[in-house]
Amino acid sequence: MQRRSFIQKAAVGAAAGTIAGAPAIVSAQPQIRWRLASSFPKSLDAIFGAGEVVSRRVSAMTGGKFQISVHAAGEIVPGLQVLDAVQNGTVEMGHTAVYYFFGKEPTWALGTAVPFGLNARQYNAWWHQGGGDKLFNEFTTGKFGVHALLTGNTGAQMGGWFRKEINGLDDLKGLKFRIAGVAGMMLAKLGVVPQQLAAGDIYSSLEKGAIDAAEWTVPHDDEKLGFQKVAKYYYYPGFWEGGPALHSLVNTKAMASLPPEYKAILEAACEEGNAYMMSRYDALNAAALKRLIGGGVQLKRFPNAVMEASYKAAQEVYADLSAKSADFKKIHDHYFGFQRDQIAWFRVNENTFDDFMAQVRRGG
């Protein structure tokens, strides 16, 4: 190194390092720019917003040195191609519901939600303290070259919008219901005809009567899509999605290229995104549901016979998928083993408290 060059560089370093009490602390950190492809449109503020939280917080924690630009579904790739885009390095990162990739490998379904699975809090416990993170990432990194970071949950979803009442199992026969994945396989065993439709096609299909019913997510989102105008009955609970988790997917090479501080910062920002999304849905669903009911929507609980038959059908689907995929079997058995203990605890204390509060505040 020439003396002149050394002195110049040295002066920059020294200046940044010796300003007493100055908050500009990041002069020696590398500048990194990533792109995040979301599977969601900007209009869904809670779910799309989780990706924005990750971006904003990573920037705040690095003084703007590590920038992640967030792109809505379709901007770089369509929402359902986020896994491909992360895997092949088109983008460093995605934010998605990994059960969208069920068609590539059924194991992906277990990452988001499967019928009669963990609720949101139980999912967090499974992921963070039950071994779920490690087990699921063995699958995602080993088979797809992507690292999965928990980044959001919708909470238990609603059962969806129906043009006619469901009073028993007979009403499921031939029912054209927009529903996909493991849930579709389960309901097909009871005579439902699952329909796969993109979000933008659901409304017109319901309106025309081309389908009889459609499920989307929770009141805060459902209201925006206007289903209340074309289907009168709003059923609960969405027993196939008791606590759907969202994930950030990160290309494993991109992850490995990060300084360890940035990796830790990215992980922490995803946890903030996780908390944000669940809290935002919880804070907004009640008001949306109240408006929907005020507008004439009829809230209906699925009959027990439908839920119990669905539970049995789900076990058959799990047996089929476990026979086809060793990864599915391994994670399924771990996930539902963990659930057994969770329910043994929740049904004693948490559920009793929640149910009492629901009863005592019913007038409120």
Next chain:
Amino acid sequence: MQRRSFIQKAAVGAAAGTIAGAPAIVSAQPQIRWRLASSFPKSLDAIFGAGEVVSRRVSAMTGGKFQISVHAAGEIVPGLQVLDAVQNGTVEMGHTAVYYFFGKEPTWALGTAVPFGLNARQYNAWWHQGGGDKLFNEFTTGKFGVHALLTGNTGAQMGGWFRKEINGLDDLKGLKFRIAGVAGMMLAKLGVVPQQLAAGDIYSSLEKGAIDAAEWTVPHDDEKLGFQKVAKYYYYPGFWEGGPALHSLVNTKAMASLPPEYKAILEAACEEGNAYMMSRYDALNAAALKRLIGGGVQLKRFPNAVMEASYKAAQEVYADLSAKSADFKKIHDHYFGFQRDQIAWFRVNENTFDDFMAQVRRGG
């Protein structure tokens, strides 16, 4: 600055700043050392551990430049003096259950848990998206010079350990029950004689019959303290603690002295501590409860008459405290207004899903 001194400092800065591709990115960040005083002993791994998570993650995100040493109750100050220690700058930071400071100002109780309050998930929603963070911090910074960061939750606690059965309101008359704060005021209205005892004195008091009952937290902690050896009946739910939240308290001057990146990092680490603690309790409570029952403990649900009378008594206590403290009234009204909407949503969808799962997996 002398030329020689300048060159020496410059060389250090330049060397650290120009190693191509090296992950040592933090040369220009200030070195900061803080002390965190916990209100808890090291043996309570989930609750004490939340403070350790904050420390470990702040260090990881700053390459060890921002170090927070974590001290168990009694190491620097007793557990119940954490607020004083943070307020007067003895330590920069504490980790505590802020309802311990109910005696200074009743408003503190609302930060942790009050009878028939928010459950853990609802508390997160209130804090992060309902305005609770802002409102509560107006109180803590304005009146006490400390900033509160949400850092943990136990979930709904158990009702505690009883030497005799509680079959109705008559069994509460004269009952010497180790319980404090707003919960003690509520139960006193029903004839209970609240007893304030430090953790270390509960076991011997129960054993000698000096008290009739004692509440602590959840099975994972309760089992360690051995109450099952001296009280046969384990009651649920702890309706005065439906989702007790823990907080980090940070001296406002210490907080203001942080570079903005470190402030963001500290906030994110607290969110990680928040997720850690809830997940850890959830993952461990089931096994502890199973062992307790296997060892002969009798699990009992409080009679509805007791819970309903307690609910009425709680409203009287809230009216009294609201009359005494404008801060209490302001935050109470906001908190319970938020709860009304939460319950309206949870009782439809979340509770129905959870209750169905408890029923269908009862045999499992």
